[in-house]
Amino acid sequence: MLLSSSLLVAARSPRIRQLVTTFPATRKLVDRFVAGEATADALTTTRSLVDDGLTVTLDHLGEDTTDVAAAAATRDAYRTLLATLADAGLAARAEVSLKLSALGQALPVDGQRIALEHAVAICQAAAAVGTTVTVDMEDHTTVDATLATVSQLRAEFPWVGAVLQSCLKRTLGDCADLAGAGSRVRLVKGAYAEPASVAYQDKHAVDQAYVHCMHTLFAGSGYPMIATHDPRMLAIAGTLASTYDRPSDSFEYQMLYGIRVAEQRALADAGNRIRVYVPYGADWYGYFMRRLAERPANLGFFLRSLVSR
Ligand code: FAD
Secondary structure, three states: HHHHHHHHHHHOOHHHHHHHHHOOOHHHHHHHHHOOOOOOHHHHHHHHHHHOOOEEEEEEOOOOOOOHHEEEEEHHHHHHHHHHHHOOOOOOEEEEEEEEEOOOHHHHOOOHHHHHHHHHHHHHHHHHHHHOOOEEEHHHHHHHHHHHHHHHHHHHHHOEEEEOOOOOHHHHHHHHHHOOOEEEEEEEEEOOOOOOOOEEHHHHHHHHHHHHHHHHHHHOOOOOEEOOHHHHHHHHHHHHHOOOOHHHHHOOOEEEEEOOOOHHHHHHHOOOOOOEEEEEOOOOHHHHHHHHHHHHHHHHHHHHHHOOO
């Protein structure tokens, strides 16, 4: 727990970022979680997953942008990606996931408006090629602003997906609010270090909240996106789908690229919808550190690869 929270603090430290990103041995482990740096890499990975019967959501890596030009560049990267997916005939099987902080949400002047405008531009590009967008959820300080943006986007693009984190005490209420017809909701446990005032600190409580949230989403009339690698949560999701008479096309499972790959294929082979979250791009540091924090064994693997050089 202490190790995980230290890694999550390190995920936002420029000094440690410099150290980790310039270390040559880092690359090997990054490649396990990240599809590559270029749009072409994202495309190759998408094609191979789609050929295996999976669907994909692509994340152009980046977050916490403090620069207006960088926010616009992220918007443009998504537009290029969507056009490339369409040209390759993959848009029906691959959507995009975006972080509002990469689109300018944290800019000191007009951040919320700028992020919304960029998100609208990306949704327009997604609509033009027949696919969808999901808005990732970041730390708890951004939840109200992000849900407000999702609601604004949904007025024009009702298929925009929201993400809710079971670690936050508020989330069961948010699930109830977002469980209506057509509402795409990705349920996750939450990847950020959050204070006890707003978030459960105990893994058991986070898991219990995840189950309660699944109940609410499956009982509702929306489209739950069960994003977890946890075998217990996956088993309970299967049971709830039967309890609430959910046909297999009325919800989906989601997992991260490179994590429990055999389980991803097994779920697809059993007739379930399964979507793989594929991150790509040069700005992989924050994403990578959160994956290390989730599983200390990853850190051990990383440290061993440094020592064995
Ligand atoms: P855990 O209890 O953490 O893990 C269960 C088991 O899964 C572990 O025992 C292990 O076998 C395996 N596992 C989990 N993580 C790893 C790992 N890093 N490396 C290797 N094995 C692992 N979080 C957000 O805060 N906002 C988001 O928008 C968001 N989007 C996500 C999208 C998808 C598709 C997924 C799958 C996760 C997303 N997350 C997001 C991350 C999420 O919040 C969790 O941090 C992450 O999924 C780990 O939790 P878990 O449910 O897999 O359960």
